[in-house]
Amino acid sequence: MPDTLLADRSPAQAAPRGRGLPARLRPGSVLVLGLTVLAALAVLAPFLLVVLNAFKSPADYSTHGALAWPQHLDLGPVRTYLEIVDFPRALLNSVVISSLVAAGGVLLSLLAAYAIGIGRIRMRTGVLAILLLATMIPQEALIYPLFYLAQATGTLNTIWSVTIIFIVLQGAFGTYLLSGVLGTFPRELLEAARVDGADRWRILWSIVTPVLRPTRSVLMVFFFIWTWNEFYIPVVLLSDQSAQTIPIALATLRGQHTVDMTVVNAGSFLSLVPTIVFFLIFQRTLSNGVTAGAVK
Incomplete structure (x- = not known):
């Protein structure tokens, strides 16, 4: 009986492939989301770099560079x-x-x-x-x-x-x-x-x-x-x-x-x-x- 019902369904009634996925999981939506995340990171990168080096000691900055994570939180530059x-x-x-x-x-x-x-x-x-x-x-x-x-x-x-x-x-x-x-x-x-x-x-x-x-x-x-x-x-x-x-x-x-x-x-x-x-x-x-x- 189930096989008969499946055989009676017309091709137009069959669900298109991928249409059953949620809208946020479709390939196009995932691609747009990924590009949006990359653009947000590109915009936030300078601000995050400033924050990273604002609480870093001068010795730590000279030794490890601007991209390294601070060895310890230092409020000396702010003071x-x-x-x-x-x-x-x-x-x-x-x-x-x-x-x-x-x-x-x-x-x-x-x-x-x-x-x-x-x-x-x-x-x-x-x-x-x-x-x-x-x-x-x-x-x-x-x-x-x-x-x-x-x-x-x-x-x-x-x-x-x-x-x-x-x-x-x-x-x-x-x-x-x-x-x-x-x-x-x-x-x-x-x-x-x-x-x-x-x-x-x-x-x-x-x-x-x-x-x-x-x-x-x-x-x-x-x-x-x-x-x-x-x-x-x-x-x-x-x-x-x-x-x-x-x-x-x-x-x-x-x-x-x-x-x-x-x-x-x-x-x-x-x-x-x-x-x-x-x-x-x-x-x-x-x-x-x-x-x-x-x-x-």
Whole structure:
């Protein structure tokens, strides 16, 4: 009887080979998983190497090299870094500068993009071209006029010189980006608000700003990260140790002829921890912003 039932089954009713396996055990899924693991290891390898050498004694580093596992846990490089560098002060400066630039850059971008994208000012294309050009100019070409400008205004060696400069630079990019978004803003929504008696400021803060919340959030996160990692302009304008940021403080560890790599790794580790915490906090903001931009 079982043989008869098996013989009566048509080939179309037979289960295809491999289709009975779970989705995660199929060859394609296993291949994708393996490639993902390799990519994750490639991304994490530099960070793991920094952690590995941050808690290694200089003698252990010289004897066994950078890739060897530490013989014992040594907090000496971390203590040495904290003695050389005023890390709490540098951390506070980086947080304050990056936060002010993120908030100020987004606000400046929103106001300028509202005038260009919805207000439709004259020579709109030319203004956007100038803003795009401003984001493409290398910082080396701007450093001399920026230095003399900071010196003339009395903001040299203060966090305000870097803050104002990066608000303008990040605002130029944000304006170019948001102008394209606001250029496609639904006109029917704006006309309905005008019919209800809303003026331009009311339309901006009550209608346009809430709609752009995902884009503004992503832009603010990127402005914060970009400003946090800036080095060239701050190292020229912030020579005073009391105004230095974390990247500049880390660069001071390099001597004229020698450098202690364990101390450098310890400083790199302490410098990476705030950025990782910031990313974990705002990871949902980034994912929601990307999703909102992908779904119309």
